[in-house]
Amino acid sequence: MKEASMRRLLLSLCLILILATSAISVGCGGEEGLSLVTASVGGDVYLAGVSLGEVLNRYGPVTVTPEASTGSARNVELLEGGYAEMALLSALDTYEATHGVAPRFEKNHAYSVVMPGHMAAFYRIVREDSDITTMADIKGSGARIWPYEMTRKYGGVWLADLNALQKYYDFTDDDLTAISYYTLPDMIDALKEGRHDLLSYTLGVPNATITELVNDVDCRFISIEPDILEQICEDNPYFFPYTMEAGTYEGQDQDVHMVAYVYFLIVKNEVDEDLVYDLAKALYEHYDELTAIHPLMKDYSLDHIDRNTVAPWHPGVVKYFKEKGVWTSELETLQNKLLAEVQ
Template identity: 30%
Template sequence: MRRFGLALVLSATLAVPAVQAQQNLSIATGGTGGVYYPIGGGLAEMIGRHIDGYSAVAEVTGASVENMGLIHREDSDLAIALADTVYQAYTGTGAFEGRQVSDVRAIASVYPNAVQLVALQGSGITSLQDLKGKRVSVGAPGSGTELNARALLESNGIGYGDFTVQRLNFNETADALRDGDIDAGFWSVGPPTSSILSLATTRDIQLISFTDEEVENAIGAEPVFAPYALPANTYEGVTEVTHTIGIPNVLTVNAAMPDELAYQITKVLFEKIDELRAIHPAANDTTVEFTMTSTPIPLHPGALRYFEEINAEIPDRLRE
């Protein structure tokens, strides 16, 4: 009788359906002082709220270049990265020569970055050429900021040998400017960004405009660059428009991501976009039209399915 009873218990146990485990997705972003981290955090909340069986978490990383490696190795499920970095990774050019990331695919272009060169008032720096002989942060090692800064500088005849190079993340750059440890710093990030906002509350800052020729030279070096006018009063004390360059930021995944999951993420991103805009104003630029005009690599098939469903005009370059 005891054996029979045990058999009944075991049979009943085996008959109970297993509870499906919640799958946690990793979103590679950047430093906490930029826009990637709050955008990634907002997207993580949206995934957990609207996609059954999934949760997500935003991870702090070294940003664009590092993020492409994380996607390639599938150490992260999603990643935000600058369009030029994404294009170079996909094509095996530039910083990715000899290490092509051919399995990266796009979900959407989320918002444009602005290259922002910041100095303190009274520093004597009023132009790009004034960086010569100064101490300058070009961004965190392996970041899209450094790639953008280097392309801008070298296309205008300025090399790393012309100034003292510091490779600091956004918060470190702001702190070093505040403390007088550097003379200027680059940000390539969606404005306004928290680290510059914070710096502007304690120091009188200035943003350096680039000439039309300097912008044209940069676009000649990196076709994903575009002229960008940063509005006056974006930061405290900066009362004039800053003329600079802009670069799209792309939400990417590995081609191996299941089509249904990529479809659901794309659908949530665009149909619940007000939730992301409530977290950061950069998401005001997250539109289907921006994705169609700005994305530099093919879309994941799951994302493509969503855009086809809503009858978006999809350029051939976004199809494999």
């Protein structure tokens, strides 16, 4: 088992190195290039971003540079600061930014959707020797879980999740011990070494990093009770309930109930219509190459365009959809509704 685990680890590291090298090497496109902000290195959002970048740099009209960031909420700031033209944003951030939802946003941000992407679910993982068996055990525990100061600063899905758990499990920030690290590799290392009490992080299912973690250390997945999960998703319509079936990971002998949501590839409205048309065409017409780079890219498909109910499509994407014959009257109606909402 250890040899197999080591082989999987080496393969995962090689993939991250290859993709990271691609992300660095494509940054030489000059003023005509575009920046695509993602999330922390090693996570699914980062891997999705560099996968998109690899295909766009093979078939697209300009150089696209994927960049690591601290995540979706931070990406909105990077877009507004002029550091990027494209981003991977959670459904919540996509909706709230484009609709100017207070108190986070004082205005409607001019972004449009290029494509809906992969699903992410909130993992809750403890070491097998942990005293935490349910989320109710957090109250009064002083557990090292969230970088909650950063979470409250940037908001987004992590804050929505934290607020929901505090509401239904009756704990506050005072029940937690603040941590200063927030990247997935740092959290994984800390959990392995006993410096972190519960890993709470959003990733796809399954995920190679989690596979390696549970192979290296005896772990336990913490489930959200179905009735509480239903309430959380009713309160936060950008979330939906997801059940990770037993056996997804080694030692996981029960279903795990999780909070989940979808990511979107978005672009600033100011990016030229013909350019975005070419970007959309490059991505949608090279689906097989996307999925060959990483399996989570299976969701980046024409088959899933109906998942976008949160923000308008960019005119360049609409042009491509009409050319492909997939633009329906239902999509037109929704597009007009969303355009009216974000004016």
